[in-house]
């Protein structure tokens with residue numbers, strides 16, 4: 306899985322979401338951080354319980370330990386652990402990198418068939434589009450975390466990984482009053498070091514068994530278009546007997562339009578991630 310080209314749309318715009326007083330009280334800060342959020346210590350995070358695995362950059366998979374079960378790297382070798390979600394009894398879509406102005410277009414279409422989906426959101430986009438996050442949540446979709454700013458986690462220090470997770474949770478909590486259960490690592494970048502941190506938040510990783518590579522349509526050099534994705538999905542749907550979990554993106558109109566077409570033609574009936582595994586929607590809700 307050598308996905309080197311990052312699919313990401315992070316806007317350098319002023320956040321719309323006010324910085325809450327409870328977060329000032331806790332962090333001592335007065336505004337949302339930039340793309341490298343500061344590490345704020347949490348009393349329930351114990352670094353002595355973090356699995357010791359060397360850091361690696363994306364697609365740098367030559368270290369033998371990455372091939373071992375001790376590491377269980379998904380980005381290098383598609384390795385999954387007992388608590389990873391990576392498939393579903395009914396082929397279902399998931400969407401990463403929002404919220405974006407195109408998210409609502411997607412959700413309005415899903416609404417026609419009363420389909421609920423799972424959205425893995427970025428903190429930096431939540432604070433820019435809090436009203437879109439709130440509307441997505443109000444429509445009954447499951448809101449998961451996709452980190453604060455889409456970093457490749459296995460390349461970060463333990464403190465930086467905690468910062469990416471904690472700030473994404475705070476953005477979600479400040480916007481809709483909940484703590485997420487489900488976490489999608491950017492670029493599928495996860496190994497047992499990252500999992501051992503994620504579990505201390507009570508969260509679980511959600512991976513996939515079918516990557517649409519929808520982002521490849523955005524670069525002509527990839528020579529991939531809607532028809533290619535559509536036929537790949539149709540083939541997978543038949544081969545996998547209608548089961549599976551798909552990776553898509555809702556940060557760009559073109560991938561949203563494709564997601565709508567796939568929903569309307571291939572998988573009208575689908576499940577949210579917690580429905581796939583019989584899990585809870587959120588760790589905690591406050592409103």
Ligand SMILES: [Zn+2]
Nearest residue numbers: 401402491492
């Ligand atoms: Zn992403």
